[in-house]
Amino acid sequence: MIKSILCAAALVATFTTGALAGNSQGGKVTLVYDHPLPNVPGKSVRGVLVEYAPGGTSPAHTHAKSAFIYATVLEGAIRSKVNDGPVKTYRAGGNWSEFPGDHHAVSENASATEPARLLAVFVVDTAEKELTTFERQ
Template sequence: MLKQTILGAAFAGLALVTTASAHDTGDKVTPNFEQAIPNIPGKTLTALVVDYAPGAASAPHVHSKTGFVYAYVIEGSIESKVNDGAAHVYKAGESWSEPPGATHSISRNASQTKPARLLAVFVADTGDKDLTRYLK
């Protein structure tokens, strides 16, 4: 029963993140996992899979001020630019991290012909469901 309650709450919260990406230009965000971290009270680990069609991109966005982000390229190649850092293309098997409150001005499939897939893992305050806020 507790497991069902936790999973229901997790997917309800992740639906907000998934819905927010509906205005993007070609990415698809799918909830993968969410779990309170038992040995770090007040923190939750949330994992999302981001699929990019060839040439697709996420809208520029800012991540939660409570959330540390780890990104891992599962398939293809992703171009990313975080804060004032240089844009970089990461290939399958490569990863990077983003500090809390990071501005992600570029996040896109580096290929015009092949799909790309990214696993984004957030460690944020429990109850912080605004993990990504899109810039206008």
């Protein structure tokens, strides 16, 4: 089922362009999929496409308290640091998970010359309106 959800979200990501949060220091965030889980009342799956221009970055952030996230790099390379873990570089096809309450300290394009894209699939309380809270810099 998860594989089907990810495939559907990836297809929607290819053809949808509705802005969720606009641009942030070189990052464009677009909600590309939003569907309640029929067998898990109160939960939804949301797909978020994050596109980074060369050198683009996002401020440190956390996600909705109910959010479990599976992120996969679609294009280019992304540097990521979650909680106290090391900064890791993920290339196209690479992926990671974030658990409720995790702190995403680094999220940025690893290249100063090429764009990068990732798809983040959230399993989240349907009532959640804010998926991401950025830290003040």
